[in-house]
Amino acid sequence: MARILDSIREPADLRKLTEEELSILAMEIRALILETVAKNGGHLGSNLGVVELTLALHKVFDSPRDKIVWDVGHQCYTHKILTGRKDRFGGLRRCGGILGFPCREESEHDAFNTGHASTALSAALGMAVARDKAGEKHHVIAVVGDGSLTGGVALEALNQIGHLRERLIIVLNFNEMSISINVGAWSKYFSYLVSGQRYIQIKDQAKSLLKRVPQLGWPVIKAGRALEELVKKTLFPGLVFKELGIRYIGPVHGHNIQSLVEAFETAKTYDGPILIQCVTQKGKGYEPARTHPEKFHGAGPFQVSTGEPLKREWGPSFSSVFGAAMIKIAKKDEKVLAITAAMGEGTGLKEFSEKLPGRFFDVGIAEQHAVTFASGLAVSGFKPVVAIYSTFLQRAYDQVYHDVCLMDLPVVFVLDRAGIVPDDGPTHQGVNDIAYLRHMPNMIVMAPKDENELQHMLWSALAYGHPVSVRFPKAKGLGVPMDETLQVLPPGRSELVKDGRDLLFAFGNMVAPALEAARELEKDDISLAVVNARFAKPLDRDMILRFAQPGGTVITLEEGIVDGGAGSAVRELLDKEERFGIRFKSLGLPIGAYPLGKSDEIRTMVGLDVPGLVRQIKDFYQTPLSCGGDERTRG
Ligand SMILES: Cc1ncc(C[n+]2csc(CCOP(=O)(O)OP(=O)(O)O)c2C)c(N)n1
Structure with missing residues (x-):
């Protein structure tokens, strides 16, 4: 049977449809989202929750x-399906496919690129001011979730929205x-007395009751509506927005x-800022997503x-x-405390939060606050660990x-998802x-070569008594034995992992591929010592200078941007030590936007x-040295 979805080429087509x-x-779109995310992975709950909301937006408004x-943009799938990307939706989050977040380069309907939370109100206000000026x-x-509305940037935007009183529509999901x-x-204030989910339930139940008992008739419906209005006004938080100068509907x-x-x-x-509070259910229409x-x-x-997940991955992740x-x-x-900014699950702290609840703080989507909150704890003698992507x-x-x-406080930053991150763009x-x-x-800047070193680094970081960062990728560990x-x-x-003539100074998760590449390069008579840097700051000066002799070669390797990264630190050290006549090359990532794909892709x-790596290093060795000058600046 032909789907209605097949007749939708652009948002205007929605206006021809009956209720x-x-x-x-909406059902067809849910089915497409479910089928695609089940294959490709993606943000399911948030997208299933806004299907009707997006349909209504595109019916009423005239995008682009x-x-x-x-x-955040992690709820834009229906929007993408309705705005000309239905046929490419199978390539969601895949290499060469479409992004799971709004992307101006992909469509004129994507007004602003997002991915990080709490930016929509500021961007929308900027656009509203620009519109009026033109x-x-x-x-x-602006469509914003109640989680993202707790972020500081969003609250700063509300402050200015209430002040400027520009014509602007805020849809609160x-x-x-x-x-x-x-x-x-703030979120407690939103949900106080009656929860939103309960509100949906009561409304749905009332509707089906009235359908079943039509003889109750209009007086009952009218009385019900009046009562509902009263309840809404009493229980829901329109007042706070009104007081900020923003009209409220909901x-x-x-x-x-x-x-x-x-x-x-x-x-x-309405000729001013207005907020519509829409009560939705995350995962609507798919029971596993609604209940989990x-x-x-x-x-x-x-x-x-x-x-159930299709692929069971074995072995612990970092x-x-x-x-x-x-x-x-x-x-x-x-004295050790754990802090996360709304990412307890993702950063691996869920079990900690259950076992040591009094020592775990989820501050909401509030990274800035998380850090300064940790400073306050550190200045008072605690040892906070801030786990943030x-x-x-x-x-x-x-x-x-x-x-x-600046205060040299002992705060440990644990940076998950450091380096290349799959699927999200x-x-x-x-x-x-x-x-x-x-x-x-x-x-102090550190990165472990494997999961065993990670636990030693965390222990070390807490012992140093300084600010420390420890980074690791979104990946399974290497399966190495764990020390007790x-x-x-x-x-x-640093740690010498393999000896050789020249230096390959590798940082964090690049140590293992560096070792493999060095073994491969031996076949071409390229002899590289592989060193696990462990620290980008302070650097192991003695180890680096041992190899940085005139005529020697130093190659650095990191999964981070080369400009200003660990390799730059080595180059700066060689400058400071006035070591010239060295062949030097930094391998890592270029500055720029990375393509969509799996980490390995x-x-x-x-x-x-x-x-x-083998190719890049071979090419480097094959490039003739320039005559004179400082070879160290090559590469
Ligand atoms: C600055 C920042 N911190 C953390 C995240 C990770 N993150 C993505 S979605 C999300 C929750 C957003 O909640 P909400 O706005 O209520 O949207 P919902 O998922 O409920 O639809 C978080 C914490 C992020 N994208 N940006």
């Missing part, structure tokens, strides 16, 4: 003339979830297209009938080794500098941390897999 057809279309800004008339709509249950006083049943359309039509007529929203926030491929080491260490040292710590650059490093790559942490005063007793690694001391594209 019933729109409901059928009207600008829709998706906060004398244009279109609408600007209220599902009481971030990745985990929403935390904090709550609106976020799975009832007609109610949503009515609310958006009303919003369209954390598991299906970002899922790998799974069996639709059971919700994140889980970190989580286990944290429990072990915290039991020995009661590399890409999200970028938010807290100034807090790391101003609130931790450019916004989620963790490639900058070495460069943005290396120049911070007092900061933890050791403090001497700061700035991206590594192959940028030449950081073993064959790529």
Whole structure:
């Protein structure tokens, strides 16, 4: 049977559909999302939750003339399907396919690129101001989740929105979830007395009751509506927005297209900032995702009938080794505390939070606050460990500098998803941390070569009494044996893994491929000592200078951007030590946006897999030395 979805080429096609057809279309879209995410992996819960909301938005507004800004963007699948990317949807998150986040380069309907949370209100306000300055008339709509609304950037935007009072529509997707249950006083305020999920349930039950007993008639319906209005006004948080200068509509049943359309039509007529609170269910329509929203926030491929993952990966991940080491260490040292910014599950701290709840802090999507909160704890004698993905710590650059490093406070930063990150595209790559942490005063920058070294590094980091960062990738460990007793690694001391004539100085997860590449290169008479750098700061000066002799070759390797990274640190050391006449090359990642794909696919594209390393190093040895000058500056 032909699907209604097949007749949708652009959002305008929605306007021809009846209410019933729109409901059928919502089911078809859910089925497509479910089928695709089950194959490719992706953000399931958030996308199933906003199907009706997105249909209503595109029915009422005129994209791309009207600008829709998706906060985080992990809920944009229906939007992509409706805006000309239905036929490419099978390639979601795949190499050469479409991104799982909004992308201006992909479509004129994607008004703003997102991936990091809490930016939509600021961007939308900027667009609204620009529109008015240009004398244009279109609408600007920001769609933000209740989790993302707790982020500092969003609150700063609300502050200015209430002040400027520009014409701007905010759609609050209220599902009481971030990745985990929403935390904090702000989210408690939203849900107080009556939960949103309960609201949906009551509304659905009332509707079916009235359908079943039609003889109750209009007076009952009318009385019911009046009562509902009263309840809504009393229980829901319109007041806070009103007091900020933002008009409030809601709550609106976020799975009832007609109610949503009515609310958006009303919003369209308002000449100022207006917020519509839409109550939705994460994972709507797929029971495993509805009942296990954390598991299906970002899922790998799974069996639709059971919700079970298709691929069982064996062996612990770096994140889980970190989580286990944290429990072990915290039991020995009661000053150790764990902090996460809404990523308890992803950073491997879930078990810690259950076993040591009083020593675990989920601060919400608030990386900046997480860091300064840790400073406050550190200055008072505690040993906070802040576990944040590399890409999200970028938010807290100034807090790391101003609130931790300048005071030389013992805060440990554990950067998960450092290096190449699969599936999520450019916004989620963790490639900058070495460069943005290396120049911070007092900061020690480390990376383990395997999961056993990770537990020693965590133990060491807590012993150093300085700011320390430890980075590792989104990956399984190498399967090495785990030591029972933890050791403090001497700061700035590297490890010679394999001897040789020239130096291949490898950082973190690049040590293993460096070793493989060096063995391969021996066949071509290229003799490389492989050194596990362990530290990008302080560097192992003695080890580097042992190889940095005139006529010698030094190659550095890291899964991070080369500019300003660990290799740059080595180059700076050679400069300072006035070591010239050395062939020098930094291998790593170029500055820029990375292609979509699995980690291994991206590594192959940028030449950081073993064959790529062999090729790059061979090429380097084959390039003739320039006459005169400083060969060290080559490469
Ligand atoms: C700055 C930043 N920190 C953390 C994340 C990881 N993250 C992605 S989605 C999400 C939850 C967002 O919750 P909400 O806005 O309520 O949307 P929902 O998933 O409930 O639809 C988090 C924490 C992020 N994308 N950006």
